[in-house]
Amino acid sequence: MELIVARNRDDLAKARGGGDVALVPTMGALHEGHRSLIRLARSRADQVVVSVFVNPLQFGPHEDFSRYPRTFEADLDVCRAEGVDVVFHPSAEDMYHPGRQVSLLSGRMGEIVEGASRPGHFDGVLTVVLKLLNLVQPRVAVFGQKDAQQLALIRRMVADLDVPVEIVGAPTVREPDGLALSSRNRYLSADDRQVALALSRALRAGAAERTPAAVRAAAGEVLAAAGPRLDLDYLVLVDPATFTEVGEEHAGEAVLAVAARIGTTRLIDNVTLTLNPA
Template identity: 50%
Template sequence: MELIRRLHLMREISQEARGRGRKIGLVPTMGALHDGHLSLVRRARELCDLVVVSVFVNPAQFGPNEDFDRYPRDLTRDADLCVQEGVDYLFAPSGEEMYPPGYRTWVEVEGLSDVFEGASRPGHFRGVATVVLKLFNIVRPHFSFFGQKDGQQVVIVQRMIRDLNLDVELVVCPTQRDADGLALSSRNAYLDPDERAAATCLYRALERARELIEDQGVRDARQVEAAMRQVIESEPLARLDYLAITDTETLERVDEIDRRVLVALAVWIGETRLIDNMILEPRKRGAHATMEEARP
């Protein structure tokens, strides 16, 4: 594996690989790699001839009072993991390489970027869309691999690819979870043992939604949200930021769950903010049940 720091070198490598007909896969990350990231790498290894993992803690997607300075960074460990997984290139540019003096150009996907995560973190998705487009232009991948855990991000990047006619296919991989259901995240490292136990409330709330929507046929979104909210509120260390049941493409809230929906939430566990989601399918009409009927 080769570590690449400079944009022009990464671009030259990609151009040569494309010229030889090799399929390039990009796994964009902010480092602090865990099994969730590595599952993306393994999928990329299956589909591509050449696998690039990018590690860049993107300052443009952090707000002024967020955790940019303390976000976990360990490039040596990340590189060791990439070697073990058969990655061809680890692309780790500096902030000055990505945003040189005088940088002024930003990408924003309107209507999708200012709700939920975007409302809680103003400017976040402008930073995400910008850095992802820059990585696509530098690495020129045929495929890029994202985890479903960042569900709103996936919707936004998919829309950007379609709207800008980008020559890349997004491959969305399942959320990776610990045995107790907690979604893998680099920010889990912030949690102390009590907070780590409390953090399972996100998964328990999503599982409650899955039971109601898919197993018991409840279609009233507000009733499902109320049941999820009860799960979060029963955990003393948890504080709900947002909870939403939305269309999977427009991210508009739904009142009736009559199609596939994205069920997403963000929760503060102590001083750490965690997100999670599931895509759920409603039961057929004949299996519809009310909340009262659904209670055991």
Template identity: 65%
Template sequence: MTDPARRDGADGPLVVRTPEELRRALADAGRVGLVPTMGALHGGHRSLMRLARERADTVVVSVFVNPLQFGPEEDLDQYPRDLPGDTRLCGEEGVDVVFAPETATMYPRPQMVTVDAGAMGERLEGASRPGHFTGVLTVVTKLFQLVRPDLAVFGAKDAQQIALVRRMVDDLDLPVEIVGAPTLREPDGLASSSRNVYLSEADRASALFLSRALRAGADAATGGTVAVREAARAVLDEAARATPPVELDYLALVDPATFADAADDHRGDAVLAVAARVGRTRLIDNVTVPLRT
């Protein structure tokens, strides 16, 4: 790296804040792998970094809480932020560059031109969080333009997000390979998430109903789409009576190419996705369900 004075410790990653610093850092980077994040890094992010490390000469982790993807009633101001901790974790995983721009750097003026997520972006998460995927795809496009990665790694927990990013890359002919990493789960089955820090002990016990519902649905795959939905729904009906209750936003079995509801005679892989609120915390999770018979 060209500016070692910007490193957080002798062996840590180079931390850059501006596009100019980023360009200098990547001047002789070889094959670049990007892991886009909003910080508050955890074990799930580590798995993304390791996958990028396997496939790239230089690994860049972006840390940016993107206001464009938050709605007016969402937790932008409360979203956890810990850049020193994030930088240490990146150093432990051999990350070369942390790109941590300020909001004014990414959006120096009101963003007039954005990336429309289309019909797929209006379903599930898009229906619950209007404009969310426009914000996601816009910031991802900006990061691709600034970092110019050869590949970018995204987690499968955000299944709709990675499907939309792949479609955007294909539709807009962006020269980036999109790599999906499996969802990392904690020992009790809860999907790793930056928002898990909000969960009380009681909240966490109720949150485990989400992964149980997904497992129940997947276990019912031989019965077809109706059986998958009914098995998952039965667990979530129980979850609604828990203390605290799990307040379901959606449960859907969808075609992974479009995120439209899977037809009753759907064959091949489908995505069983759930979103719910436990206490103050909104959580999402999903599994791939093979429907072969």
């Protein structure tokens, strides 16, 4: 079946068909991590729709919206190779009506950790995701675990607003050296990339421990050793459902999350671990 490119909501409605649909929302610049999402979506539904839309609502005034990589023709090649049925590639004008006034608020959970560093970011994420869910009407939507707080907030939104969709999280895909795949990795110089490897090393060090204090200490030591070229934004150990910091008494799953700027590039990463096992 030939790949269909829907450039507006009317094209999407015609292309969607009436079958069992899985949605993979992306901002394009597709890489092997996106391929893994598409493959998981293909295993869960008859039809796969991939959205390619750089969402202006989730970028702050001094962030990288204008220079965010846009590689649409290459993205189409990836989608063809992975057997995607429909690519939804709307303009901002088609996605957001003129005079739009209503957006979602991500609440307290959207204001902490990543949300504290990027005010309004998750409001924009949830607004566009809900719009995509309404337009595509999938049974399943697939998101990467690398954006763990985003995934948790989308699950919260779907539950709070009774959206009839199953949210599936896919494992983070990494380069052989451990760096989590990201569209922003292309911004890194060779030297910056070596510094950036401290993020995954810190997470591995933390994940080898079993108490909150030991996890934080082990990860923090690795990041400190990376030197001044790594500008740490946060290193947190949080509940995976609420993203609130866990205390020393916490047992069970937790997420160790890190964000840092290396040169002009800001990267995030995380790992899920088990604390104080019985």
